[in-house]
Amino acid sequence: MGLSLLSTISASDETTLVAKSSASILVARTLDDLREIVPGIVVGLLGRDVRLEVCTRSGGDLVPLLSHGVDRPGRLVEALRRALGATARLGAPQACTSHTGHALVSAPLLDAAEDAAGIVVVEHPGRHSGFTRHEQLVLESVAALLSLAIQRLDAARADPEQRRIQLDRGAARRVQRKLLAGGLPPDIGVTAHVAYEPAFDVGGDFFKMKALGDRLVGVTIGDVSGNGVSAALVMARLSSDIERALAAQHSPAAVLNEVNDRLAELDSDRFVTASCLRLDTRRRQLTIANAGHLPLVVRRRDGSTFACGGASGMPLGTLPCRYEDEEIPLRASDIVLLATDGLLEALDYPSGRDGLSLLLQLVEDAPHDAEAMCARIREVVEQARRAGPLDDTTCVALQLQD
Secondary structure, three states, X not given: OXXXXXXXXXXXXXXXXXXXXXXXXXXXXXXXXXXXXXXXXXXXXXXXXXXXXXXXEEOOEEEEEEEEOOOOOXXXXXHHHHHHHHHOOOOOOEEEXXXXXXXXXXEEEEXXXXXXXXXXXXXXXXXXXXXXXXXXXXXXXXXXXXHHHHHHHXXXXXXXXXXHHHOOOHHHHHHHHHHHOOOOOOOXXXXXXXXXXXXXXXXXXXXXXXXXXXXXXXXXXXXEOOOOHHHHHHHHHHHHHHHHHHHOOOOHHHHHHHHHHHHHHOOOOOOEEEEEEEEEOOOOEEXXXXXXXXXEEEEOOXXXXXXXXXXXXXXXXXXXXXXXXXXXXXXXXXXXEEEOHHHHHHHOOOOOOOHHHHHHHHHHHOOOOHHHXXXXXXXXXXXXXXXXXXXXXEXXXXXXXX
16 A cells, blocks of 8 residues: 555545555564555545654654654654643643644554553644544554554564464364354355465454345355464354354344444454345345455456445444445346455465455456356465465355356
């Protein structure tokens, strides 16, 4: 995600950008990746003219980690301290105006113990009325994602043995695959095929398919932040909650609303992007709700392909949110493809920036058959894994019967 992002975006575009930001930041493999990714995200969310500085705590000092548009390291932190004076509390979110009249907003970086480990400061030199409360919350969300990414990178450097242990969880992987197992009855009007490959022995991607009766099918796909055993544990809990909500005949939006409330009760630093859909194969009508996840892809019998069902709210577990349903009419033999961000990274390794457009092209070029499409996607993922490590990758292809 580069610095060419538009400075003014719609609410739906902003939600999509936040969803993509979640994946981009959390799959970063080095600090240099973060230095490349984060400025573009902040510019896209808060405006083309903003300046950015991220500092981490080392001893009693704040050490610059990355910046954008700043002429001298530490200048924005100094401006924030000067503006706040004796009331400066850099471990809490702040919004103020600098002594030069520029709008300032900050959010803390936190370590695993929830203590202040750094700060993110943004300055808008062309604005004198200050940042809005919504913009402050957006920056806090970015700071939370960045905190998790830095914690993960620090842990990988400090404890390589623990990382090796996470790679050797064969028993846990078998349990997880059992949780994800399950198909659809042959007479329900749709066939389903899955391509799933976790980054380690267990992963944070999940999917759930369930026949709901009267030729109704419920499907959910999602991605828990991070990977390995801890992400898989959150996945197992979510999988159970989603199956229960789908069985109660809730709408997709109601399912996400319920799961979001339950995730908040866990008091976890994990968050989840997810799409939940209900497919009426008799009426060929799809209803979808999306919590900060990728849009789904539809391919018609004539080969035309399009993305739809974009995010109507933030990822689960980030902020209180009420999700909305979107209705999508389908036709006989249509293929509906749901995927996680790991697939986009595999298609455009390692950045994933053009992954969605490449996925649309892959779906358009593939045979009009859900099983063959998943097989082709597996080939692409296997090729990408030979080039370097990937995030969990999952896709679910549903094809309406004639």
